[in-house]
Structures are given as structure tokens and as C-alpha cells.
Amino acid sequence: MIEAVRFIGSTTIRLIQELGRAGHFLIYSLYTLARRPGRPVHLLKQIRFIGAKSLFVIVLTAVFTGMVLGLQGYYTLTKFGSEGMLGAAVALSLIRELGPVLSALMVTGRAGSAITAEIGIMRISEQIDALETMSLDPYKYLVSPKFLAAIISMPLLCSIFDVVGIYGGWLIGVKLLGVNPGAYFSEMYKAIEWKDVYSGYVKSFSFGIIIAWIGCYKGYYAGHGAEGVSKATTESVVLTSVLILVWDYFLTSILL
Amino acid sequence: MIELIDIHKSFGSQSVLDGLNLLIPEGMITAVIGPSGEGKSVLLKHIIGLLKPDQGDVLVDGRSIVGLRRSQLNQVREKFAMVFQNAALFDSMTVYENVAFALEEKTSLARNEIQRRVAVALQEVGLKDVNHKYPDELSGGMKKRVGLARALLLEPQIILFDEPTTGLDPVIRRAIHQLIRQTHKKFGFTAVIVSHDIPDIFGVADHIAMLYRGKILQFGTPDDIQNSDNPVVRQFITGSLDGPINSGAA
Numbered sequence: 258m259i260e261a262v263r264f265i266g267s268t269t270i271r272l273i274q275e276l277g278r279a280g281h282f283l284i285y286s287l288y289t290l291a292r293r294p295g296r297p298v299h300l301l302k303q304i305r306f307i308g309a310k311s312l313f314v315i316v317l318t319a320v321f322t323g324m325v326l327g328l329q330g331y332y333t334l335t336k337f338g339s340e341g342m343l344g345a346a347v348a349l350s351l352i353r354e355l356g357p358v359l360s361a362l363m364v365t366g367r368a369g370s371a372i373t374a375e376i377g378i379m380r381i382s383e384q385i386d387a388l389e390t391m392s393l394d395p396y397k398y399l400v401s402p403k404f405l406a407a408i409i410s411m412p413l414l415c416s417i418f419d420v421v422g423i424y425g426g427w428l429i430g431v432k433l434l435g436v437n438p439g440a441y442f443s444e445m446y447k448a449i450e451w452k453d454v455y456s457g458y459v460k461s462f463s464f465g466i467i468i469a470w471i472g473c474y475k476g477y478y479a480g481h482g483a484e485g486v487s488k489a490t491t492e493s494v495v496l497t498s499v500l501i502l503v504w505d506y507f508l509t510s511i512l513l
Numbered sequence: 514m515i516e517l518i519d520i521h522k523s524f525g526s527q528s529v530l531d532g533l534n535l536l537i538p539e540g541m542i543t544a545v546i547g548p549s550g551e552g553k554s555v556l557l558k559h560i561i562g563l564l565k566p567d568q569g570d571v572l573v574d575g576r577s578i579v580g581l582r583r584s585q586l587n588q589v590r591e592k593f594a595m596v597f598q599n600a601a602l603f604d605s606m607t608v609y610e611n612v613a614f615a616l617e618e619k620t621s622l623a624r625n626e627i628q629r630r631v632a633v634a635l636q637e638v639g640l641k642d643v644n645h646k647y648p649d650e651l652s653g654g655m656k657k658r659v660g661l662a663r664a665l666l667l668e669p670q671i672i673l674f675d676e677p678t679t680g681l682d683p684v685i686r687r688a689i690h691q692l693i694r695q696t697h698k699k700f701g702f703t704a705v706i707v708s709h710d711i712p713d714i715f716g717v718a719d720h721i722a723m724l725y726r727g728k729i730l731q732f733g734t735p736d737d738i739q740n741s742d743n744p745v746v747r748q749f750i751t752g753s754l755d756g757p758i759n760s761g762a763a
Contacts, residue, residue: 296618375605383601386563390595391615391667392587398618 282474283466289396290404299402307368307403308410312417314363319351319418322359323425326350330426331434340430344441345448347426348419352449352457356419357411358505361464364407364414365497369472372403373493376476377486385477400477404469411465412458419457456512463508464501471497514539515560515671515703520569521727522555529555530566531727542697542704544714546738547724548749548758553707554598556724557673560705561593562586573671594664595673600656602648602663608635609644612663634662637699638692654685658692665696674706678713686710690717711750715739723749725758 294300330346376399379385388395423445430436475493479485515537522530529552537543537560545553558564559571562578571578578589602611612631616622622630635641638658648656657677664672674693678686690710694717697704708714715721715735723730723738723746731738731746741747748756 378604382599382604383597384603386558387595387597387601387603389563390561390590390593390673391619392590393615393618394583394587 278478279470279474282477283470286396286400286404286470286473289394290401293394293397293401294405295397295401299398300405303402303406304410306371307364307406308414311364311367311410311414314367315360315414315418316421318359318363319356319421320425320428322355322418323347323351323422323427324429326355326422327426327429327434331430331436340434340436341440342444342448343426343430343436344423344443344445347430348423348445348449349453351419351422351426352453354505354509356415356422357457357460357464358501360415360418361411361461361468361501362498364411365468365472365494365501368407369468369497370490370494372469372472373476373479373490374486376400376473377479377489380477380479381482381486395477400469400473403473404466407465407469408462409465411461411468415457415461452512456508459512460505460508463504467500467504468497471500514572514574515705516570516572517556517559518570518572520556520559520566520571522552522559522564522566528727530559533569533724533728535722535729535732537703537705538720539703540701541719542693542706542717543720543722544706544708544718545722545724546708546711546714546749547730549709551724552727553724554675557595557675557705557707561590561595561673592670593673594667594669594671596657596660596664596675596677598676598679600648600660602656602659604648607645607647608640608651608659611648611659612666615663615667630666631662634666635659637665637696638662639688652685653680654689657681657689661692661696665700668700669702671703671705674704674708676707676709678708678710686713690714693717711752712739725749 326347327343330343331340334340334342334346376385379399385395385399388398427438427441431438431441471493475489475496476486479489517533517535520530520533521528533556535556545556547553555564559566560573562571562581565579569579573589573592576589578586581589603614606614609631612634613627616627616630631644635643638661640655640658640662643651643655643659648659651659661677677693678689681689690713693704693706706714706718715738718735720732721735721738722732725745731741731743733741738746739750741750744757748758
């Protein structure tokens with residue numbers, strides 16, 4: 258009995274400590290970003306890595322997501338005789354929800370894991386200690402550029418996802434299933450409001466922070482050896498994905 | 514001058530440093546020797562503030578560095594450079610980028626001037642035609658030399674060496690020791706070397722500190738240590754299998 262209480266107590270304390278450390282990491286990273294953002298060359302490298310190099314996977318995912326939405330939407334809308342609304346249905350689903358969430362999950366898998374692995378390897382091979390001994394702040398050189406790059410890249414990738422997805426839906430709906438092309442786009446223009454676009458951007462912006470935060474944090478505090486880095490990378494991807502979905506729910510409920 | 518006063522440090526339930534006191538003289542080479550796993554690298558990391566003691570104080574030129582904020586600690590670290598056991602070179606950068614990194618980030622020197630200084634630093638450590646190589650293309654000895662060049666470039670007052678010759682063959686080991694001695698003579702920095710290299714280290718250091726069970730067991734000149742009556746020191750420097758280090762009786 259005492260053992261069980263001790264276990265629950267120590268686990269709770271450890272969890273609270275971990276939350277405190279992660280929270281402090283986020284606050285200090287944003288503080289460093291605001292105060293000492295570092296040289297532009299570091300930022301550009303990260304935008305290239307997180308943003309430009311994610312383009313292929315984003316476009317590929319977007320086109321197939323749009324195509325699936327086209328198929329499913331057409332199937333559902335024909336039941337109500339309103340297949341002309343297909344463009345609006347595809348665009349609303351993408352802009353409000355699927356664009357930000359799926360692009361964030363794709364970037365998590367591609368760049369979030371790599372961020373954790375990179376910083377984790379630097380941690381275990383004492384490269385981060387080397388930075389500190391040169392009186393260079395690792396947050397400024399390693400963490401801040403990744404935060405800013407993710408914050409800049411995510412809304413842009415999300416926009417590309419939305420546009421490519423809409424054309425994926427168009428390809429299936431208009432070219433394959435015969436929906437009127439004029440109706441596809443005109444219904445879309447009528448249905449989409451600035452608020453929908455804005456909420457998508459707010460989501461992808463905050464997902465960018467989550468990806469950089471968890472990716473950098475897990476790497477920065479990676480355990481020992483290759484196993485420690487491997488564990489940190491897995492935890493980073495899982496935790497980021499879960500946080501994105503949970504945060505998406507709360508944001509949606511606020512922004513609706 | 515560096516002073517460690519009553520340093521205690523534990524990791525979990527394992528006590529590593531247990532009331533350690535050490536005074537490191539300015540402008541000299543001090544070597545810290547002792548059996549593996551006794552906390553020599555931990556001691557070095559306390560000196561530069563990478564680790565904080567659970568109890569005790571670390572003074573650098575009379576100023577305590579324990580409890581300093583990151584920005585204040587960085588000011589103190591301007592005096593330091595450190596050469597790591599595995600060199601800790603940035604593996605995604607070339608040799609040139611590694612050595613130039615601190616200058617590019619911390620100064621507004623022109624590119625030409627940085628190139629000149631990097632070339633001089635690499636020449637000091639006997640390296641040439643390695644600018645465009647990556648760390649994984651270098652031998653162990655070359656990595657240590659690049660690490661030393663990176664350290665020298667910042668013109669530090671104090672250089673900490675964490676096992677600078679581990680994993681090197683005897684010839685390269687001697688060459689690295691000679692390099693430390695030569696650069697020390699030329700630049701006059703205070704050096705702290707953590708080492709296992711017995712007896713080579715006696716020819717390099719001005720003072721030796723023997724670390725055992727979390728404390729400095731003996732501090733003195735290489736002659737003092739080589740003529741020590743302490744059974745632990747004697748066993749360690751002779752490399753004998755029989756003695757208090759193995760039996761745990763010391």
C-alpha cells in the first residue's frame with residue numbers, strides 16, 4: 258500500500274517537474290526570440306529546412322486529401338441533390354480544419370522529428386556544452402531560429418495545402434464526376450468568409466509553435482546515448498501530434 | 514585564480530564530489546588525475562559553470578560563479594575555453610566554420626580578418642589543408658587539434674582540457690601534450706587538464722591534483738606526486754592491481 262502511494266506520489270512530482278521544465282523552456286525560448294533573435298542566416302537555413310523542404314510532402318498530402326474530399330463530398334451531397342456545393346464543402350473542410358491540422362502533422366513527422374534528433378545528438382556529443390563554454394546561448398543559436406522558422410513556415414505551408422487540396426477536389430469533382438466547374442468555384446467564393454481563413458492561420462501559427470517547442474525541448478533534454486535520442490525523437494513526434502489535435506479542439510471551440 | 518570550496522555534488526543517490534577543495538594557480542598547468550568514474554570531468558564542468566554544486570562555492574578570480582544568471586555567467590565564461598574529450602566539434606560544419614563560429618557570432622570582424630585568424634590558429638596547432646573537411650573526415654588527433662585551435666582563437670585566460678589525449682596512439686598523445694605545453698608557453702593561459710596519462714602528464718603539468726572518492730587526496734608538483742607515500746596515489750601512478758583502489762580499503 259505504502260509502495261503504491263509512493264509510486265503515485267513520485268510519478269506526480271515527476272510529471273509536475275516535467276511540465277514546469279517544458280513551460281519554462283517555452284517561455285525562455287519566446288523571450289530569447291523576442292530579445293535576441295540571432296543572425297538572419299540561421300533563420301534562413303531553418304526556413305529552408307522546415308518550410309521549403311516540406312513542400313513536396315505537403316503538396317502530395319494535399320492533393321490526395323482534396324481528392325478524397327471530392328469523392329466523399331460528392332457521394333454525400335448527391336444524396337441531397339446539392340453536388341453544386343462540392344467546392345464550398347471541400348474548401349471549408351480544408352481551410353478551417355484539414356489544411357492546418359494535416360500540414361502540421363506532416364511537418365511534425367518530417368521536420369519535428371529531425372529537430373529533436375539534431376538537438377539531441379548535439380546534447381549527447383557535448384556540442385551544446387561547447388556552445389555554452391564559448392559564452393554563446395544555445396537558445397539563441399539553436400532554438401530561436403527554429404521557433405521563428407516554424408512560425409513563419411506553417412501558415413505558408415497551410416496556404417499551399419489549402420490551394421492544392423481545393424484543386425485536388427476540383428480534379429475529382431469537376432473533371433471526373435462532372436460537377437459544373439462554375440458552380441464549384443462560385444459556391445466556394447460565396448461560402449468562404451475571412452473568418453474561416455483567419456481561423457486556419459491562427460491554428461497553423463500556433464501549431465508552428467507547438468512543433469518547434471516540443472521538437473526542441475525533447476532534443477534539448479534527450480537522455481543518454483543513441484537510445485536516449487531515439488526515445489526523445491519518438492516521444493517528440495507522439496506528443497506533438499497529440500498536442501496538435503487537442504489544441505485544435507480548443508482553438509476550434511474558441512474560433513467557431 | 515580558480516578556487517573550489519567544499520564542493521558537494523550528487524547525481525541521484527550517487528555522490529560524486531564530497532567536500533572537494535582545490536586551488537588552481539594562475540598561469541600554470543594543473544592536471545587532475547584519478548581513477549575512472551571519480552568525477553574528474555564533473556569537477557571541470559563545475560569550474561566553467563556547466564554544472565552547479567549541491568553545496569559549496571566556485572570562485573573565478575575571486576568572484577563566485579554559483580547562482581549567477583545566464584548572462585552574468587556568460588561574462589565570466591569569456592575568460593574560458595574548453596577542449597572536450599571527444600572534441601565536441603559541430604558535426605554539421607566544416608573545420609573552418611567550427612573554428613570561425615565564435616568569432617562570427619561574437620564579433621563584428623571583417624570576413625578577411627576572421628579568415629586570417631582561423632588560418633593562424635590552425636597553423637598554431639599544426640593543421641593545414643583541412644578547412645573544408647567535416648569532423649567525421651578527421652582522425653582523433655586532428656579533431657583534438659581543431660578543438661584546441663577553436664579554443665585558442667578566443668584568446669582565453671583559462672583553458673580546460675577534458676582528457677585531451679584519450680583514444681590516441683602514443684605518438685599523437687605526446688604530440689598533443691607537446692602542443693599544450695608550447696601554446697601555454699606562448700600564450701600564458703591557466704590550464705586545467707583532466708588526464709589518465711601516467712607518466713606522460715608529469716612532463717606536462719606544473720601541478721598535479723589526485724582526485725579520489727570525491728576529494729582531492731593530494732596536491733603537489735609532479736615530483737611530490739611521484740614520490741608520494743600515500744598508498745592510493747602510489748597504486749594509481751604505478752598501475753598496480755593490488756592496493757586500496759581495488760579493495761576499496763583506502
